[in-house]
Amino acid sequence: MSGFASLSKPLKPQSEVTVHTLHPTLEQKPRAKYNVPDWFNHNYAISHDAERSRNVSHQVRQDGRRLINETYNESWWNKHDNDVRISNRLDEVDKWRKTLEYTIQDVDREVQTMQSVKEQCERYLEHMRSPLDITLENHVTRDGRKAIDNVDDEAERELKKEVYVIDGIKRQLHQQVQTAFDQIARLNEAKQQLIRDLQDKHTAFAICEENLQLNEFSPNIGYKPDPCRPIKGQITPEEWVAFSKYNKDRAEKEIYESTRLRESIFHTIGQSSSDLESQGKASEYALRKRLHELERSLRELEWQKKQTQEEILSNENDIDRLEKAVRGNKEPLIKLAMSRQENRHSRPGMDLVRDEVTYGLCDEIQQLTAEKRALEDKLKQTKHAWNILQQQLHRIEDEIAVKSNSVMLESRALDTRRRLNTEITPSTETDRNRQLLNMDTSGLRHVLQSIY
Secondary structure (H helix, E strand, C coil): CCHHHHHCCCCCCHHHCCCCCCCCCCCCCCCCCCCHHHHHHHHHHHHHHHHHHHHHHHHHHHHHHHHHHHHHHHHHHHHHHHHHHHHHHHHHHHHHHHHHHHHHHHHHHHHHHHHHHHHHHHHHHHHCHHHHHHHHHHHHHHCCCCHHHCCCCHHHHHHHHHHHHHHHHHHHHHHHHHHHHHHHHHHHHHHHHHHHHHHHHHHHHHHHHHHHHCCCCCCCCCCCCCCCCCCCCCCCHHHHHHHHHHHHHHHHHHHHHHHHHHHHHHHHHHHHHHHHHHHHHHHHHHHHHHHHHHHHHHHHHHHHHHHHHHHHHHHHHHHHHHHHHHHHHHHHHHHHHHHHHHHHCCCCHHHCCCCHHHHHHHHHHHHHHHHHHHHHHHHHHHHHHHHHHHHHHHHHHHHHHHHHHHHHHHHHHHHHHCCCCCCCCCCCHHHHHHHHCCCCCCCCHHHHHHHC
16 A cells, blocks of 8 residues: 555544543543554554655656656657658658759750741742642643544653652651650640649648648647548559659650650651652653653654655645646647648648658657656646645644644643642751751762862
């Protein structure tokens, strides 16, 4: 039993014990009396209990002081450790916050670059309208060819091929523009996810910073109902890191895909420009070749016309000579011979002899008749040849008109193609500056200058 318990133990009053009186005649008041030993025991108990209470109180005070020191030190270190944890958490949140900010800046730059490349691709796609219109105009112009000149020649095939090339380039560019649009949408989506994550990081950083500034003397602290309760939606630190890392990796992946797409667009534009320029040169070469062939054919026809006209003139002169030979030479001689022979038929009697004169005149008449017939036949042949030459001259003149029309159309087609500009807009600022400064990318300029 402790000292405090012994103090509370009541003493047994004397009325409850046997009283031995020495003087029976002395009247006693009716109250309780204690024995002397009880009195001593009572005093001793009080002293003993008091001393023991003081000892117990001293021990309790010492235990309290030790507990105060221990709890103070433990609380201080707990607060210090949590301050360090909050500070470390602030550093970690700030690190991820800066990482997300840098990633957002990279995404913004990539979006702007991708938008610029997309606009450049759209401009090049719009640029395809001019070559297509010119090529179709060439087709329409060459459809004006007439007769035999309306042929499916090499120029026709090259122009058709050029239409197919331009159509293929337009499809590729349209697909690249659509792909670039989708890529920009994915970049913006990744950016929005980063922005939401960054906003959460800013909020978490502000809360952690406010908690780090709080202390036991802060005015806005107080008891909270069940602060350690499980909160719906809480995640582990690993999940927190994985979420931010996923957002960062996703943005970097979209940036990488955007870079590859930009390279693909530049390659498509460059290849398209090369294909279009190559096919344009092939078409122009075929048109020039065809124009040269037409001009040469036209010159040949003009020479043939000149020669035919000269031949017709010569033929007409020969016709005149043949007609003069028939009418001016042979007919009078025939008349003369026939008249002589007929006059000799009037000789009388025995003078009507078949002499050598008769045979000579008959031979002359036959010879002149044969010569006249031969000249008439030759005259008919000459006139027939003249008719043929006239027909051929008309045919040549018609063909010259056809060829002249074809030459005019081919020249017009070539003049139309002079408006064609197959040079591509520089893909990058470096290419644009190189073009403006007339810089040589092959490295041959210095070699050629040293040689020549």
